[in-house]
Amino acid sequence: MSEGRKNVQFWLMIGGAAAAVAGVGLAFTFQSPRTVSVQEGYRGIAMEQVYHRVAVANVAASNKVPEAQPAVDPAGVPSKEAYQNVQVLGDVDANEFIRVMTAMTEWVAPEQGCTYCHAEGEELSSDKLYTKRVARRMLQMTQHINADWKPHVGGTGVTCYTCHRGQPVPQNIWFAPPQDPNGPRMVGNDAGQNQPAKAAGLASLPYDPFSPYLAGDPANIRVISKAALPDRTNPADIKQAEHTYSLMLHMSNSLGVNCTFCHNSRAFFDWNQSPPQRTTSWYGIRMVRDLTVNYLAPLRPEFPHERLGPMGDSAKANCATCHQGANKPLLGVSMLKDYPVLAGPTAGDRRTGEE
Structure with a gap:
């Protein structure tokens, strides 16, 4: 075989290998065009939601509601008289x-059973396990959400299953991230950018969108100015805007929607031109802050070390904790109608841990 023919064959092999690599890359880069576009606003202003059929099917499969426990005949006596140490x-x-209680076991610890909260060999009234003490507080939190946050959850409400989905620890929780050792640099603080994180949609935006906005003493989320140039009415800078976009990406991914689900694309800042979902979201942000400050963060002393985050804080909720890819958790199906006792009393000081 001549030297020239060998060179041709060599470069053909190289070209074929490159084409194969490129083909595999393209196959895993682009989704098939099986999408559906839903127009939700006036034509010409890009008020649309684009759904990928496979993603929609996956969300539907992961948001199935378990069958309700069969109804029971009343015993005629309240539980606090029939059993000991019933505080909720x-x-x-x-x-x-x-x-x-049977439903809660199915929702939270189907594999572990009753002994997840009740110590084996102990009386059911025993508070020996931290899981029972935490579960009691979570019951109070559920009642609080259903009774006092109707502007967000409406009549649909929530149950333990809304977040847990058959797992002792909900799939989507967050902890305060460790301090970035490379934060203060010679050229300035990078504000956690260029460190792709799932919470920020793997973008170059700040990797922690939760601590500034969903915990105590939250920062102002709205950073879009109504003026062409910066002025005293909007002192926020580009860095703050990028932190806001990090949170917005999280919300978008959590609900499986794009920005125009809550915002009018022609005037993102204008509430008068925004869809109703923006108001629902506004209440949702404040609800999560309330739960963090008054229910979740105070539980830190109850948890063993292995259940705490890298900074020693307890697990906290965000939008994905309940929504899990659906703009309405469990696709809007209400489980509360089958368990009305979880709607809870409207009065009282449940935040203090009392009935």
Whole structure:
């Protein structure tokens, strides 16, 4: 074989290998065009939601609601008289109380069973396990959400299953991230940017969109100015705007929607031109802050070290904790109608841990 023919064959092999690599890359880069576009605003202003059929099918499969526990005949006595140390749901009928406890076991610890919260060999009234003490507070939190945050959850409400989905620890929680050792640099603080994180949609935006906005003493989220140039009415800079976009990306991914689900594309800042979902979202942000400050963060002393985050804080909720890819958790199906006792009392000081 001549030297020239060998060279031709060599370069053909190189070209074929490059084409194969490029083909594999393209196959995993682009989604098939099986999408559906839903127009939600006036034509010409890009008020559309684009859904990929496979993603929609996956969300539907992961948001199935379990069958409700069968109804029971009333026992005729409240649970606090039938059982000891019932600090929540004490006024509920004793048989209905057991029905709710059975459902909670299915929602939170189907593999571990009752012993996830009740120590084996101990009386059911024992508070030995931290999981029981935490579960009691989570019951109070559920009641609080359903009774006091109707502007966000409406009549649909939430149950333990909304977040847990059969897992003792919800899939989507967050902890305060460790301090970035490379934050202060010679050229300035990078504000956590260029460190792609799932929470920020793997973008170059700040990797922690939660601590500044969803915890105590939150920063102002709105950073879009109404003026062409910076002025005293909007002192926020580009860095703050990028932190806001990091949170918005999280919200978009959590609900499986794009920006125009809550904003009018022609005037993102204008509430008068925004869809109703923006108001619902506004309440949702404040609800998460309330839960963090008054329910989740104070539970830190109850948890063992291995259940705390890298900075020693307890797990906290964000939009994905409940929504899990659906703009309405569990696709809008209400489980509360089957467990009305979780709607809870509207009065009282549940935030203090009392009935």
